[in-house]
Amino acid sequence: xxxxxxxxxxxxxxxxxxxxxxxxxxxxxxxxxxxxxxxxxxxxxxxxxxxxxxxxxxxxxxxxxxxxxxxxxxxxxxxxxxxxxxxxxxxxxxxxxxxxxxxxxxxxxxxxxxxxxxxxxxxxxxxxxxxxxxxxxxxxxxxxxxxxxxxxxxxxxxxxxxxxxxxxxxxxxxxxxxxxxxxxxxxxxxxxxxxxxxxxxxxxxxxxxxxxxxxxxxxxxxxxxxxxxxxxxxxxxxxxxxxxxxxxxxxx
Amino acid sequence: xxxxxxxxxxxxxxxxxxxxxxxxxxxxxxxxxxxxxxxxxxxxxxxxxxxxxxxxxxxxxxxxxxxxxxxxxxxxxxxxxxxxxxxxxxxxxxxxxxxxxxxxxxxxxxxxxxxxxxxxxxxxxxxxxxxxxxxxxxxxxxxxxxxxxxxxxxxxxxxxxxxxxxxxxxxxxxxxxxxxxxxxxxxxxxxxxxxxxxxxxxxxxxxxxxxxxxxxxxxxxxxxxxxxxxxxxxxxxxxxxxxxxxxxxxxxxxxxxxxxxxxxxxxxxxxxxxxxxxxxxxxxxxxxxxxxxxxxxxxxxxxxxxxxxxxxxxxxxxxxxxxxxxxxxxxxxxxxxxxxxxxxxxxxxxxxxxxxxxxxxxxxxxxxxxxxxxxxxxxxxxxxxxxxxxxxxxxxxxxxxxxxxxxxxxxxxxxxxxxxxxxxxxxxxxxxxxxxxxxxxxxxxxxxxxxxxxxxxxxxxxxxxxxxxxxxxxxxxxxxxxxxxxxxxxxxxxxxxxxxxxxxxxxxxxxxxxxxxxxxxxxxxxxxxxxxxxxxxxxxxxxx
Numbered sequence: 001x002x003x004x005x006x007x008x009x010x011x012x013x014x015x016x017x018x019x020x021x022x023x024x025x026x027x028x029x030x031x032x033x034x035x036x037x038x039x040x041x042x043x044x045x046x047x048x049x050x051x052x053x054x055x056x057x058x059x060x061x062x063x064x065x066x067x068x069x070x071x072x073x074x075x076x077x078x079x080x081x082x083x084x085x086x087x088x089x090x091x092x093x094x095x096x097x098x099x100x101x102x103x104x105x106x107x108x109x110x111x112x113x114x115x116x117x118x119x120x121x122x123x124x125x126x127x128x129x130x131x132x133x134x135x136x137x138x139x140x141x142x143x144x145x146x147x148x149x150x151x152x153x154x155x156x157x158x159x160x161x162x163x164x165x166x167x168x169x170x171x172x173x174x175x176x177x178x179x180x181x182x183x184x185x186x187x188x189x190x191x192x193x194x195x196x197x198x199x200x201x202x203x204x205x206x207x208x209x210x211x212x213x214x215x216x217x218x219x220x221x222x223x224x225x226x227x228x229x230x231x232x233x234x235x236x237x238x239x240x241x242x243x244x245x246x247x248x249x250x251x252x
Numbered sequence: 253x254x255x256x257x258x259x260x261x262x263x264x265x266x267x268x269x270x271x272x273x274x275x276x277x278x279x280x281x282x283x284x285x286x287x288x289x290x291x292x293x294x295x296x297x298x299x300x301x302x303x304x305x306x307x308x309x310x311x312x313x314x315x316x317x318x319x320x321x322x323x324x325x326x327x328x329x330x331x332x333x334x335x336x337x338x339x340x341x342x343x344x345x346x347x348x349x350x351x352x353x354x355x356x357x358x359x360x361x362x363x364x365x366x367x368x369x370x371x372x373x374x375x376x377x378x379x380x381x382x383x384x385x386x387x388x389x390x391x392x393x394x395x396x397x398x399x400x401x402x403x404x405x406x407x408x409x410x411x412x413x414x415x416x417x418x419x420x421x422x423x424x425x426x427x428x429x430x431x432x433x434x435x436x437x438x439x440x441x442x443x444x445x446x447x448x449x450x451x452x453x454x455x456x457x458x459x460x461x462x463x464x465x466x467x468x469x470x471x472x473x474x475x476x477x478x479x480x481x482x483x484x485x486x487x488x489x490x491x492x493x494x495x496x497x498x499x500x501x502x503x504x505x506x507x508x509x510x511x512x513x514x515x516x517x518x519x520x521x522x523x524x525x526x527x528x529x530x531x532x533x534x535x536x537x538x539x540x541x542x543x544x545x546x547x548x549x550x551x552x553x554x555x556x557x558x559x560x561x562x563x564x565x566x567x568x569x570x571x572x573x574x575x576x577x578x579x580x581x582x583x584x585x586x587x588x589x590x591x592x593x594x595x596x597x598x599x600x601x602x603x604x605x606x607x608x609x610x611x612x613x614x615x616x617x618x619x620x621x622x623x624x625x626x627x628x629x630x631x632x633x634x635x636x637x638x639x640x641x642x643x644x645x646x647x648x649x650x651x652x653x654x655x656x657x658x659x660x661x662x663x664x665x666x667x668x669x670x671x672x673x674x675x676x677x678x679x680x681x682x683x684x685x686x687x688x689x690x691x692x693x694x695x696x697x698x699x700x701x702x703x704x705x706x707x708x709x710x711x712x713x714x715x716x717x718x719x720x721x722x723x724x725x726x727x728x729x730x731x732x733x734x735x736x737x738x739x740x741x742x743x744x745x746x747x748x749x750x751x752x753x754x755x756x757x758x759x760x761x762x763x764x765x766x767x768x769x770x771x772x773x774x775x776x777x778x779x780x781x782x783x784x785x786x787x788x789x790x791x792x793x794x795x796x
Contacts, residue, residue, distance in 0.1 A: 018743045026740035052751060056742055178734055181751060182741070185724045190733035206739035207730050212751045213744075215725055218270035220741050 009058050009087050010114050015067055018222035023056075023063040030175070030205060040150075041143060042205070043077075043173040045157040045166040046180060047189040052210035053179035054083045057156040065118035070151040073110050075121045077169055078158040079130045082123035088113055095124025099142055100133040107145060119150070134168045143172050160196050161189055167196060175205035183215030275714045277760035282713060283706035284764050288771040290702030295779040299690035303418035305408045305426045306401070306682035309335040332404055339406060339678070340398050343425065346389060348432070353388035355424050364388070395421060405681060415687045422684035433678040452656045459649035466642040473635065483618075483625040487552045491622050494548050498615035505608045512601050519594065528582040528602040536578060537606040540571045544614035552621075572607065579603045 014020060030042070044057040054076075061074040075096055076084035085092045090111055099108040099121065110119035126133075133139075146153055155173065160166040170176050176197065180190060197204060211220055218224050272279065309332065342348060353359060359368075359381060368384035375383070395411040408425060412418030483491050543564055550561040579599035586595055724730045727738045744750065750757045 017746060019745050022740050022742050026742075029739045050751060052742070055745075059742070177739075178736065180724055180730055180734070182730075183721075183723055183725055184752060187722050187724055187729065187733050190724060190730070194734055201735075204734075204736045206737045207734050209724075209727065209730055209738055209741040210751070211741045211743050212748070214274060214750075215723075216727070216741055218266055220743065221270075222743055 009055075009062055010089070013062055013066060019059060020063055020067075021222075023059045024067060026208060027060060027064055027068065041147060041153040041155065041173040042175050042177055043155045043157050043166065043170050044177045044179060044208075045160045045170075045193075046178060047161050047185055047193040048159045049081060049162075051159075051179050051181040051185055052212055053159075054078070054087060054156045056179050056208055056210060057154050057177075058084060058087045061118060061120075061152070061154045062115065064152050064154075065115045069117055071117050071119075071149075072152045072154070073119045073121065073146055073150040075110075075146075075153065075155045076123040077155045077165060078163075079123045079126045079133070079165070080158050080163060084120065084156050085122040088120050090120055090122055092122045093125045095122035097124030097126050097130075097133055099124070100138045104141065110146070121146075131164050131168070134165060139169060140172045161192050167199070170197070170200040170203060173203065176200055176203045177205055178207045179210055180207055181210040181213060183213040271714070271718070275717070277764070278714055278717070279710040281760045281764050281767075282709035283703060285767045286702045286706035286709065287699065288767050290698050292771060292774055292779070294693050294695050294698050295775060295783075297693045298413060300411050300413065300692040301415045301418040301687040301689075302409050302411055302691035303415070303422040303684045303687050304682070305410075305422045305680060305684045307339070307406045307408055307426065307429070308679045308681040309339060309404045309406060309677065332400065335404065336398065336400050336406055339429075342432075343396060343398070343408075343429070344393060348428065349389040349392050350385060351428055352421070352424055353385060353392055355428070356388075356420060358388035358391070359384040392421070396425065410684070411691070419684045419686050426680050426684060429678055430680060452653065455649060455653045455656055459646065459653050462642065462645040462649050466639075466646050469638060469642055473639070482549055482552050483621040487554075488622060488625060490554070491548075491552055491618050491625075494551055494618050495615050495622070498611045498618070502608060502611050502615070505604045505611070509601060509604050509608070512597050512604075516594065516597055519591075527605070528579055528586075528598055530578065530582055533575070533578050533582065533602065533606070536571055536575045537609060540568065540575065540606055541610040541613045543568045543571060544610040545617050548614045548618050552618075572603070575606050576603050 042060075044053050044060075046053045058074060061072045064070045065072040074084065074088075076082050077096060078084075079097055082092060082095075084090075085095075090113070094108055102108055108121075110121045112118075113120055143153070155169060157163075157166040157169055178193065178197075209216065214221065358364065364384050364387065365380060368380040368387065372378050372380040372383050378386075397409040397411075399407040399409065401407050408422060410418050410421035410425060412421055547561065547564040547568060550564050554561055576599070579602040582602070583595040583599035586598065590598075718725070724733060727741065730738050755762070
């Protein structure tokens with residue numbers, strides 16, 4: 001049977017792990033598809049809940065900060081079911097909701113994480129209508145403030161089919177990443193999401209398939225290539241100090 | 253250059269293996285469920301035992317070759333299929349099954365009688381015993397099967413709820429079959445005795461007639477042989493020569509007699525008026541005639557007895573001499589007044605007459621024999637055919653009568669007739685034995701079928717999920733639905749649980765656990781209590 005979930009993503013961050021390798025590959029692809037200085041803000045959404053977008057979004061941010069040494073901010077944009085703070089081992093408050101409601105002069109700074117290059121803004125504790133928090137250009141203003149301070153920003157948005165916030169946020173981001181879980185995401189919901197995202201269709205950078213259910217063919221499974229999970233000793237090896245190995249992802 | 257990609261139809265065994273591993277619990281669930289159902293079916297279904305008796309439906313008894321045409325009937329009744337049908341009809345007849353049921357004591361079962369009493373009270377027009385008997389017969393009819401084997405062998409299978417019950421039914425049927433067969437044969441054999449006796453009498457009379465006809469024919473042949481059988485193809489020419497010689501000699505004697513008469517007339521004598529006669533002369537005349545005939549017969553048989561003819565010839569000469577002397581003495585004794593010349597002429601004429609008579613007799617006898625021989629040449633083929641026919645008829649009738657008497661004494665003819673009409677000679681080639689294992693349910697067969705069915709259901713279920721599942725299962729699905737490229741496929745983080753609810757991830761295992769638990773509960777509540785009270789197959793001997 002399955003093991004209990006680790007407390008945070010940091011504890012399983014092995015740079016040789018298959019999911020990290022795949023995240024590196026995705027970041028590499030994203031960095032090639034844009035000009036310097038563009039599309040630094042990525043909105044990660046999906047058709048419905050439970051497809052792993054928070055995990056994948058966090059993973060991309062962690063890999064960008066840990067391996068590519070980019071100053072990265074991750075924002076929990078799903079105020080309906082916030083999970084990012086648990087994945088990163090942070091408290092939920094203060095967060096995005098407070099930042100959107102705060103006066104223009106007041107800046108709620110993202111919080112530091114165990115990784116020096118990674119900062120996070122949890123969802124915050126909602127006290128009122130969630131969709132209303134995105135009115136009056138508050139989100140755009142907030143994003144402009146962070147854009148200048150970080151190389152890469154990943155926004156973990158709510159599912160786009162049941163919630164309206166992702167389409168509101170998508171107006172202000174550089175690219176939209178869609179997460180779908182192989183074997184679980186209904187095709188009808190995928191079509192519905194495609195319809196919803198039609199206004200920002202040009203911003204869709206691609207689809208990331210979550211193969212956690214191991215539905216994809218055997219050649220998507222790392223065990224097919226003889227990969228073995230790292231031992232505990234290997235996981236305790238300190239990260240390399242050489243920053244020059246960073247990829248062009250997020251480079252301005 | 254535009255390259256059109258063709259969909260690949262190659263079978264990727266690794267992909268199939270991957271899918272099998274991925275759906276291992278989905279595959280296992282139907283197999284386990286159907287397997288448990290099969291297990292419960294095997295355990296809960298009452299066992300049935302089969303006991304077999306090998307019956308030989310032999311040919312009718314062999315009879316003598318002479319009787320074969322009598323007992324031979326249509327060849328069709330000898331076919332194994334028809335024999336099998338006859339046996340099946342006999343076994344399934346109500347009187348037969350009634351007898352089997354009575355012998356097995358099926359109507360004495362208290363439970364059966366109780367049920368019969370209740371049914372009789374409900375129906376009204378039937379007694380409990382009749383109802384029980386009819387129920388027993390109905391039950392028996394469904395428990396007996398006949399299967400043709402090689403040649404004239406038939407396997408009779410009786411089914412029972414216990415090994416002993418099955419064997420009892422089988423052996424009772426076999427015993428009853430043998431008894432009925434024996435009894436029927438004896439009864440019909442007795443009834444056929446009269447028929448065979450009448451047949452014997454008819455053939456005896458026929459034999460007597462044919463023997464009498466043959467005897468008469470042979471006698472006629474013998475009679476013809478005595479009068480004429482001295483002349484054969486070898487001596488017919490000699491016989492004709494004898495006739496010619498006799499004729500010439502007769503002519504000479506006649507001529508001499510005529511000249512003697514003429515001389516007597518010239519002299520004025522009347523010699524013919526008083527021919528010489530005496531008993532001695534007559535005796536010598538007869539003797540001469542016999543000698544002449546003997547001479548002729550001897551001449552015909554000359555090849556066999558050459559010395560005999562010469563002897564007869566000398567005897568003839570002696571008799572003629574004696575005749576001459578007698579005639580001389582009789583002429584001398586003639587009254588006076590007759591000249592010596594006339595007396596000598598009378599003696600010579602008497603002698604010539606005697607010789608003439610003997611020659612005529614000889615010639616006539618030889619002529620008759622030649623004529624008989626000539627006639628036999630013409631009539632011989634038809635006589636031979638008649639003779640052979642009569643002899644064959646006598647032989648056939650004699651053999652038939654002997655065979656009839658022999659077969660009648662041993663009653664085989666009756667059995668042969670019996671068997672030729674019924675076409676069955678039943679014997680038990682292999683008696684009933686106690687079955688060692690249940691014929692039904694066949695555990696291996698049922699469990700094998702269950703596992704096969706479960707496997708097919710498993711494959712069908714997986715194919716159904718793959719074919720009709722409305723989720724994104726591949727990169728191609730995702731790109732088609734989202735109209736965007738897939739830029740990555742994140743594998744499951746090692747050590748993290750599979751996504752989704754516990755029920756979603758574990759329903760096959762939970763369902764299998766539920767099936768196993770349910771099977772166990774049913775087994776211990778429904779099967780175990782009954783098996784404790786049920787008699788063991790080896791000791792359930794009295795169960796009917």
